[in-house]
């Protein structure tokens with residue numbers, strides 16, 4: 269039986285807004301298709317093997333928790349994360365995890381925190397909070413799909429030249445509230461400010477991420493369709509509110 | 512000045528009266544209008560009372576009500592603010608309603624439940640004799656922000672009332688950490704053993720030391736991040752509490768334990784299930800311990816306590832019972848799931864998820880709660896109904912916990928929901944309703960009008 273190895277990075281520190289929902293969504297949707305999953309929780313002081321995992325998930329955290337993990341992240345893990353990104357491992361990074369994959373975070377009063385630089389993005393702190401239900405459009409498999417979620421961040425993230433946005437913002441702020449971009453894509457890395465249950469009610473996005481990882485591991489992988497009625501009801505209910 | 516206070520009290524009363532006439536209770540309007548006349552109304556009115564303020568994330572209402580029960584047994588006169596009125600305007604209006612028009616206090620004691628975010632501004636005005644901090648959990652981050660910010664706000668509130676006696680939960684590494692930054696006199700409460708078996712998984716809001724960021728170790732845990740914690744890096748640790756519980760036995764209806772009050776012990780058996788309610792009892796006893804120490808008063812006050820509205824309210828409808836338990840964050844919901852797991856009998860489960868401001872507009876937290884555990888005893892639910900503004904999202908959470916979607920009935924209209932429950936419930940099974948904050952009010956209104964229960968603001 270096919271098996272996928274999922275790494276949940278810093279699950280005890282970056283777990284702010286029901287981020288576990290994304291792990292649950294990915295594992296269930298693989299299991300329902302007869303694909304086994306194993307989730308490895310890697311936290312402070314634990315080795316991150318860049319060749320072991322098919323999918324790496326990084327969630328969001330509070331400032332206090334991010335301060336705890338930063339010294340650990342900026343050690344051996346940074347080089348291994350970069351290596352994994354460059355060798356096409358599939359990543360999903362949310363909120364704080366998204367920011368940590370970038371080059372740096374500059375606070376609104378000019379203090380700069382250097383991050384991993386695994387992807388070419390950076391974040392500027394703002395005094396204004398971008399918060400609420402939001403939606404964006406993404407091109408996946410040459411189809412435009414609508415994605416709904418909840419954003420809650422004060423950091424404004426800007427994308428470097430090699431990084432594509434995950435989508436175009438339709439309602440809400442997205443990356444920075446200025447340039448209309450939402451989230452980021454680089455190689456097989458997917459990033460978003462939509463926290464917690466991003467994947468459960470956006471099954472097309474979830475399957476696209478899973479497809480990316482399965483193709484990488486097994487070549488062209490045929491993904492069975494699932495009954496997504498409940499998923500689509502939740503998505504439609506929110507899209508209707510946001511339109 | 513006096514005339515403005517008079518006008519403020521009068522306006523609060525008239526507004527409240529009108530709102531009741533038109534059938535609307537539980538709004539902050541009377542307080543907001545009163546504060547237009549006299550912006551220091553709270554400070555002026557509360558100074559004539561002995562104020563017991565209760566704040567923290569979980570258990571504020573129940574703790575306040577138990578304190579009320581203890582004061583009642585001790586023959587002390589008091590008033591309480593309603594749980595919906597725990598922001599500054601609501602608290603000010605509560606005092607205005609208790610005073611005479613000239614500001615003369617109607618009672619000696621005031622038990623004031625105070626929203627943790629409003630505490631910083633309300634506390635300096637009230638200068639409480641006693642402040643109880645029940646605990647701190649992650650709650651509605653869209654509204655309250657990070658836990659560390661909440662800690663700072665509560666600390667600032669306490670620094671502005673140096674004469675208050677502060678009651679801390681010694682098992683909570685978060686809120687207890689404030690105790691070293693203040694000079695107030697302190698009373699602590701805690702549970703001296705693990706009340707659950709070891710197989711419970713603990714979702715911790717605070718795995719790392721608030722002082723030095725090292726990892727905590729635990730001698731035992733009670734629930735969430737609460738327990739006998741210690742940090743081997745900096746030495747921050749739980750201190751043995753002044754008021755504590757041991758020999759705990761719990762079932763679906765009640766808990767029985769030995770209450771240790773300094774050097775005295777007392778066997779108590781409150782009709783409140785769950786470890787979180789043991790904490791609420793301990794917090795209440797700690798709050799009154801400086802002026803009530805009669806054992807009979809304490810044990811009668813604890814055992815006669817009837818759970819307050821919403822948090823755990825039971826009503827009999829026709830031939831079945833309906834129990835409502837407020838849920839608002841993962842730690843609280845996990846406790847309710849734990850409590851439901853004690854009982855083997857068949858029941859009907861209803862969950863209602865709203866995302867208005869008072870509920871928290873961000874409902875992501877449902878993915879942190881242990882619905883997988885709820886699924887592990889799902890054979891005890893004859894029906895599951897889901898409702899509220901985010902019912903579809905709730906259905907998704909249940910589906911991903913293991914439930915077949917066709918087992919889950921979504922009904923957003925509360926009247927229809929209640930009709931379906933009555934129709935389906937031929938065996939008169941007990942019904943458990945788990946609503947978020949605003950859903951609790953709305954759903955109760957429907958039950959109240961359908962079955963002529965007393966109105967909720969009385």
Ligand SMILES: [Zn+2]
Nearest residue numbers: 720723742745
């Ligand atoms: Zn420490």
